Amino acid sequence: MSDEITPELFQHLVELAALELSPEEADYLRRELNNQLRAIHELEAIPLDPNTPIASHGVPYTPEISPPLREDLVEPHPDPARLLETAPETADGYLVVPEIPHQRIG
Amino acid sequence: MSLHTLTALEIARQVRAREVSASEVLEAHLAHIARVDGLPGRLGGDPNAEPDKVHAFITLTADRARKQAAAIDAKIAAGEDPGPLAGVPVTVKDIFCVEGTPSTAASKILANFTAPYTATPVARWEAAGAVVLGKVNLDEFTFGSSNESSAFQPVPRNPWNPNHVAGGSSGGSAAAVAALEGPISLGTDTAGSIRLPAAYCGVVGLKPTYGRVSRYGLIAFGSSLDCPGPLTRTVADSALALGAMAGPDPHDSTAATVPVPDYLAEMEKGVHGLKIGLSPDYFRITYFDSKTGELVEQPVPEVIKQSVLEAAQKLAQAGAEIIENVPMPHTRYGIPAYFVISRVEAASNLHRYDGVKYGYRTPDSVEDLRTLYRKSRGQGFGLQPKLRILMGMYVSAAQYSEQYYARALKIRSLIRRDFDQAFHSVDVLLTPSTPTAAFPIGGVYGDSVLMQYADQLLVTANHAGVPGISIPAGFDESGLPIGIHFFAPDFREDLLFRAGYAYEQATVQEAWRNRNPAMLSNS
Structure with a gap:
């Protein structure tokens, strides 16, 4: 059976996913993706009424069991500095990142 | 009796009755953990280190736990009631944020992350008097059924046979509970990640209804599937643990506003008159053989099937009505x-x-x-x-x-429809938990398709949102635990506890209940 995810398509996905992979990782991942897709193709064997609804979750959320929407109010975090402590690099309360790729306009 | 062998219910009773202090309970557990757990998992750790130890933990938070236990004891001394989990030591799968502790998801990418807040289920247990022992290991981001994919090595071993996996992804939770390191652990279940390791390690694992327990502070995997739930050694402890954390939460709009019953009281109601269904679709497994590219269908092993049929017989003797041949035709597409x-x-x-x-x-x-x-x-x-x-x-x-x-989401509707139709004629469904007992370490890891198929009798509950519970039901011929499983309609965990407790009561005299995990024999 030919591979559905070719090396070219795989490379495109890796780029979209923002991942840098070693050649060994890439080999394993592409092979497992194709194996999983063969299992997924079992879904095509099911006769499906075109009117079958999609289910984005299992439990039907009726109004009776759903919490009411909260008021749309801004609640300041009690200690923003503490949240920033988890960041790899900050300066003056900002997150520091390297050059952001961009084009100058005009 | 050593304090670390007690159930959560018994610990809380004794602490509230001032028969023992929370600090004494904690120290007994910490001493036992020091004897049996061995090296914690760490980045770059040796997967083969100390093969006779449990290795449930990533981070033991003994100092934090001692402060909590002291606070419980102070409340007792002041005449206050610390709550239904008074002094109960619990462990938490390291996929939940607990304020001030490393919360790693067993991944290098979060290895240096210290949570600035506490997840709702943990906060509720702490408010009910629980003492958090620390964070236990899992498959990286919960992605697996064996715990072997953790970036923190060595990973948990099966306390009943250290050459076998504890299961996953809540492997540290199941191993810790089985090895008497703490009577309750908080896990998560996205396709079976509580119930599968529970079955492999011979403990009780509950996946509540989606929306029964808040997901606030749970590091997300599949947001429409993830369910926090307890792993325990008894059904009563499962009922106790769920009652202490279920209910709506302003931080999670999917946490449903369904009232939380007194599960321990419900549990005692027995199975008289309850209709318990058996489905042929749960007595066979279908899996994709990556090597041949063929779809293979076969019956579940005889020992697994017999454990379910014997359970049905015992429940019938306790007054339940057994309904056979309940069709669940979309199970294989889960x-x-x-x-x-x-x-x-x-x-x-x-x-x-x-x-x-x-x-x-x-x-x-x-x-x-x-x-x-x-x-x-x-x-x-x-x-x-x-x-x-x-x-x-x-x-x-x-x-x-x-x-x-889109096609997968439509098939999800059909899986849900199977349950809706089944629950017109039965109150609960009784099925095997897993197609096999725990597999050997290294036996499946790497084959991502075969690994996933270990969950096939459990994942349907995640698609449908319904609750499920895995309960120990003896051992296979090699001495590894096997589990039976019940499904119930939305928010009917009370029925799971009734059926599970009735089964426990009916088998309390059986010889297999006296067995102890091999890893504890020298402790």
């Missing part, structure tokens, strides 16, 4: 649909790890932000998160999503 749905959700949830806001950042010098992302994610994520991200991006891409994602 895993293929899960391969699509969970990957789309995982890919979406994993985009937040970027080396900027928290977690791992590449130490390499980089010329721009895009390279920072690629290197940080490439170096920080293990193979299983990468696999899920790539599959999620592929099956949700505009040109393929109708073929894959």
